[in-house]
Amino acid sequence: MSPLGPKKKGIRFNLYWMYSLIALVLIGLYYMNDNTMSKEVNWTEFEKIAKEGGITRLTVFAKKDYAEAQLNDSTAKAVFKTDKINGKPVIYTNIPSGDSFAKTLDTWKKEDGFNAEVYYENSSDLTNILWSVGPFILLIVFWIYLARRMTNQGGGGSGGVFNVGKAKAQLFDKDGAVKVTFNDVAGLSEAKQEVEEIVEFLKNPNRYTDLGGKIPKGALLVGPPGTGKTLLAKAVAGEANVPFFSLSGSDFVEMFVGVGASRVRDLFRQAKEKAPCIVFIDEIDAVGRARGKNPNMGSNDERENTLNQLLTEMDGFGSNSGVIILAATNRADILDKALLRAGRFDRQIYVELPELNDRKEIFKVHLRNVKIDDSVDVDLLARQTPGFSGADIANVCNEAALIAARKNKKSVQRQDFMDAVDRIVGGLEKRSKITTQEEKRSIAIHEAGHASISWLLRYANPLIKVTIVPRGRALGAAWYLPEERQITTREQMLDEMCATLGGRAAEEVFLGRISTGASNDLERVTKQAYAMVVYFGMSEKLPNLSYYDSTGQEYGFTKPYSEDTAKLIDEEVSKIVSEQYERAKKILKENADKHAQLAEVLISREVIFSEDVEHIFGKRPWVSRSEEILQDEESAKQEGEKAEKETQEKDLSTGNDNTHERENKTEEKPEKDSENT
Structure with a gap:
């Protein structure tokens, strides 16, 4: 069942009850705000009006010796002395008794022609009381029931409308069913080493405090989405066997003033009661954004109040001994500086993409x-x-299992x-997309151009597969094995740009025309050339200059260079791209026959692999970086095995020598004994 299902049902249920409440209020208002004109008269006046025919309806309450008469409009105007009549005007009076009044009515009918409708009511005082105060009681009872139900079911926040200031943290106790350990966290060796020390703080605090050290109050996990920050925090809780409070930064945000700060106070109160424990705040940038940025008519006051309360709780006058705060974000650059200082988040752990x-x-x-x-x-x-x-x-493992099950x-x-x-x-294959033979040939020549140049250049990424089957929005695609370099040279970047421009160059050389199919290639090449000139200082006319802002702040409408420099940058970018484009055309012209063979194979088979390219162009004379790493690992493994084998042989020979020595000593010992005897 989707987790959103019950919530939707609960919302619908509360709306129905709200509609019922509104209906009851309207009914109560109808009974309580009756604007009918009424007046009490004496018996003489009542008798006069009845004999004159001014009564249209008469109700007799026999048990109360009370009568109520409804008047016609003309009589009502005379009795109430007004021309405006509201509702059904009535008069009422006390009667001697029910039996005597019945005789009086008979006399009026015979002598005066009294013809009004007469009704007798035997209701008691209790019935009248219920009719008068019943709506009030019903509204009060219903409101109490609704408030208690919302409190029990959590409507209106954690704990209902009366507990809106309570923290929404989800508590995972050490005896809970969810158990995550460091064995479930693969890779991230450096990050795990950092957080393992936090586990040691919670398990053996005296080991550090005896030497005068203080237990860190917080650790901030920083990294791109999907790298395992939340999983790492769960592993810390599972290894430490302590209570684990988990919540999101957006859980503090509320439309009511002061609720966020109240939830922060309640969270730390619960954490102190469960100490030692861990409090994990995911996506803390929702509440920890830098203060004073883009003030908008006081709209940030509530968020800033919440942040101020969080700062106070993490490093205020009070002591949070045994409470460690873990937080995760992928936007550490926008966090408030006061939140990142030592004493609050003592350490920042970078969880990077896995190598x-x-x-x-x-x-x-x-x-x-x-x-x-x-x-x-x-x-x-x-x-x-x-x-x-x-x-x-x-996702790859799950998708592979689904594909296998589908087959x-x-x-x-x-x-x-x-x-x-x-x-x-x-993306998903789209074999149903309609393409003509001419378009198919153009796509094959384009993709074969990428494959050919990437195979013939030393620093271009090694080819894995090329296909002309449409996928997603692309009509063709080529898969490469990117080199995960720690540093990149100018020659490597130029080779990659030349391989990227190979598709457009192949269209111009072998078809005599260009198409819009290279738009993505041109975008990538332009950005890469711009980065070479502006960021990496790899141009001839602007060497050793970088205009990159590492703080992450944008320049806005101003640039850190002049208009003349901007023109020079444009010229250098255009020059670099043009040179690599001409280089790509030259390489393709020199290998036109092999490119044509590769394109024909691609048209006939739709998919080709690196083995097919190697069969046409021959084996690449260069070894890729990944292959070098594998070769180094293999050679290191062989050297280790060789050294271990030599050590074992040496130990074995040393062990034999010791055996001979022990035997010689054993033979000498009896001789000494005999001499002593």
């Missing part, structure tokens, strides 16, 4: 519950998913994972 080895470990964790066969290569999967976060890798397979195979990566990166 090659980390992705291997993450794949192994997510493949525990997936039935795979021997064709699945975890190393290849890790190399084919550069830039993927932990959440993306989990009625007993296990998930290597091709299923390849299809899953293609599905996530490129």
